[in-house]
Amino acid sequence: MKLKHKIIALNMGALFFMLIILGTIITEITDNYNLRTTLQYLENQGNYSAIYIEQYALSKAPNDFEVPSVISTSANYLAAVLKDLVKCRVQIYYGNELLGDSEEITSPKEEIRPEIKETFKKKKAYMIAAGKNRVFYYAVPVSIGNRYTYSLGFIYDLREADNMKNNTIRMFVFTGVFLSIFMMLGSTVISNRITKPIKLLNEATGRFSEGDFESRAVVVTGDEVGELSATFNSMADSIKDMIAMLNYEKEKQKYFFDNFTHEIRTPLTTILGYADLLWKTNDEEVRDKSLFYITSEGRRMLKMMEGLLELSKLKNYSFELNKTDSNLKRLIEDACDSMHYKMKRYDTVCRLDLENITWKVDPDFFKQVIINLIDNAIKYSKSPIIDISLKKQEGVRLEVIDYGCGIDQKSLENLLEPYYKVEQSRNSCNEGWGLGLSIVKEIVDKHGGNIEVDSAAGEGTRIVITLD
């Protein structure tokens, strides 16, 4: 059963239940009231009639013993008079014998009714006969003198009360039908309003589960369903982002793998080529040259493997740096010292502008960062001057600036990826593997810092590292 139909059924059920309870109570209350007033009326009229008969008999019968004959002869007359007064059929009994009736007696041998029998004990009594048309029977004893007790019976038609009862029931049925139609329409509108956002959400999740990651629920209401739709939407956003991230990671991995195989092929081909030559030649010079290349290419490959190992070590989440309070100024000066000979070879000088800052870093890794940046500036930019500045502003700001060849905008995007090399340096310089800057980035990341490369072709490069 659909939610919409459940809501409608529930509303209709509640309405019917309410109408039946209310209808029964109201019908019973009004009917009881009618019966009570009828009883009161008959009690009054009964008392009055009893007195009337008594007075009549006493006035017509000067002697006590004449009372039976007076009543017997006037019973029909008395009943007729009382009928006009009380507005119902009146009967007069003496014991089991019916003496007078305000209406014609159709079946002469009628059973004596229970309420009449009660009057034999000098008690008033009543009885309501159920049926299509109910009848209220009421009886009072009439004592005349000391010796005679007659019974006076009223047969009161309850047609009016019955009509009222039936009208009340009819009114409730009519109201019930009217309200049902109204409720049906109202419930349909309400349930549509409630279920529509659920339906929309359902459709959105259905589309999403079939792979349409753009699918979003329309948030129509501010209620729980609206909240659920909004939650679904933000979940869908997160899933979409995650999928995009996974795709990006996958692409990066593929890029890494492609580059790795490409890089490793060249030295391996060189090594195999010279090894092959060794088998074939007896020439001393060729042998020496072959051995030289095999060794130097082997060393280069070893260096790359070391770089790769280091990168993988840094990328490992569980790997922790060994941070201690270190004097950054001294670390940078040390790094410059160790690059002294290379700088001399490339005719480059370092200009230092360093504040004396002590910061929590891993000194070995931090020094490696500086060496990598200076090394790049020396060998790739060919800049005659390298400016290194260290300043304290909020955190620590380290800048390594050269004024050499610079890096084009397109290359800047991938510069920090492993094996990325700017095209021109691929040809001009065979020294690096393109791992240096990715190692630098990992080290900076592990320090919780940030690295930015700002460069323009022909103008130089500025690398800014900030530590918080």
Ligand SMILES: Nc1ncnc2c1ncn2[C@@H]1O[C@H](COP(=O)(O)OP(=O)(O)O)[C@@H](O)[C@H]1O
């Ligand atoms: N200061 C710079 N000036 C110009 N090019 C640079 C500079 N630093 C890095 N590059 C370019 O970025 C590429 C990647 O550098 P890096 O990751 O350090 O590789 P490697 O480990 O081979 O030195 C280099 O191939 C080089 O072309």
Ligand SMILES: [Mg+2]
């Ligand atoms: Mg480098």
